[in-house]
Amino acid sequence: MKIGFIGLGNVGGKLAGSLIRNGQNVVVHDLDSTLVAQKVADGAIAGHDPAQMMRDCDAVITCLPSPAASAAVVQEMLPQVSEGKIWIEMSTTDASEIKRLAGLVAAQGGKAVDCPVSGGCHRADTGNISIYAGCDRGTFERVLPVLTYMGRRILHVGEIGTASTLKVMTNYLATANLLTLCEALTVMKASGVDLGLTYEAIAMSSGNSFVHETESQLILSGSRDVNFTMDLIQKDIGLFQKLADDAGVPLEISPLMIGMMTDGQARYGARAQSDRMIERLEEATGLRILADGFPQELIDDELEERGYEVPRRH
Known part of the structure; x- marks a missing residue:
């Protein structure tokens, strides 16, 4: 798959980095051109705007700071959504909003995946974060190989909105x-x-x-x-x-x-x-809550491995 990635902040930049590090074909976009340049230096392609990325990519991932930002990007992409295109929302957003936006994508013939992550930036940096994915089973199986480069444990949670x-x-x-x-x-x-x-x-x-x-x-x-x-x-x-x-x-x-x-x-x-x-x-x-011997930043000491689907309890 050719994968677009929009939003290269604290979490998004690390998730995109895992895709690039694992040799995936990644097009990146962010309002901060410095963040884009860093990913291009690592092997990504610079995207021009959300519409162009949806037109040229099989799937576009968004990882943005607010529901409003995601909605604005989806509106830009919608004219280029067609049969077979996938929007993967990895931001933390409102379930009703993701359902609304997914409906717009579906009306154009595309598919949406509600796909937030959990586990901290240090695990996003090593591809060991956990991922929830809300979508139909067929779409999940299409995107699972992509998700396994970004996360260690992937849980298919059912319909859109459940993951959020x-x-x-x-x-x-x-x-x-x-x-x-x-x-x-x-x-x-x-x-x-x-x-x-x-x-x-x-x-x-x-x-x-x-x-x-x-x-x-x-x-x-x-x-x-x-x-x-x-x-x-x-x-x-x-x-x-x-x-x-x-x-x-x-x-x-x-x-x-x-x-x-x-x-x-x-x-x-x-x-x-x-x-x-x-x-x-x-x-x-008036106390200082400090102790010696603790790190200034978190580093994931779990070795990076290809992710896998976590079976659900029934």
Whole structure:
């Protein structure tokens, strides 16, 4: 397949990099020409605009920062959508919006895949991230070989919109875990417990998690740069709250999280790194939540391997 890739930011640039590194025929586009030039130097072809990319490619992947950005790109591509063309949406977006846009693509004879990723930028960089794919089975089997170059574990979740619904749920859980870890680390520091010891105690316990094994390290090193910003967190947990509101589920923790993240944005900036939320507690207590021996950036130490489909439980 000739693959177009639009959106070369923190996640998209790494996903596109995995395709290029594995010898795929990739055309790239981004509003930042520097990002395009970097991928061209790695072996990609520069695309002119979304319409041209849909015309010239078999499939076009979008990985963009907001539902509005995705909608604008799809509108540009639509006149060039025809039988056999595929749009793969790898942004985190609203399920109803992906269904609407997929309907427009289908009306032109094309296919759409709702295809968000989960697992952090460091795993996107090595092709080891996890991928959800929402689409009909036939389309899934067409795109699966492409997805296995970008992700390790690929789950076919069924119809369009399901993948985005699952993704905002997982980001909600990750954010809740980040905020509780900030509180746990601060309470241990205030109680006189060594934070390096605290990290290991959590890591070997029932309290362990992916977020602890990744973001806690960046908090303790002082880096606080997880490549995921507060505005993206707000988008995702806001989408989860909308799901709950639409389903009539009266959440209690979710509104508190949204309020906490809003306060973090007011203090540190709308696009501050999400793990700077620890600094709210540092300011409140006068403590520094730091420990020696932790990295300034996350590196995926899992060897890159071709991905595979994860079987569903029935």
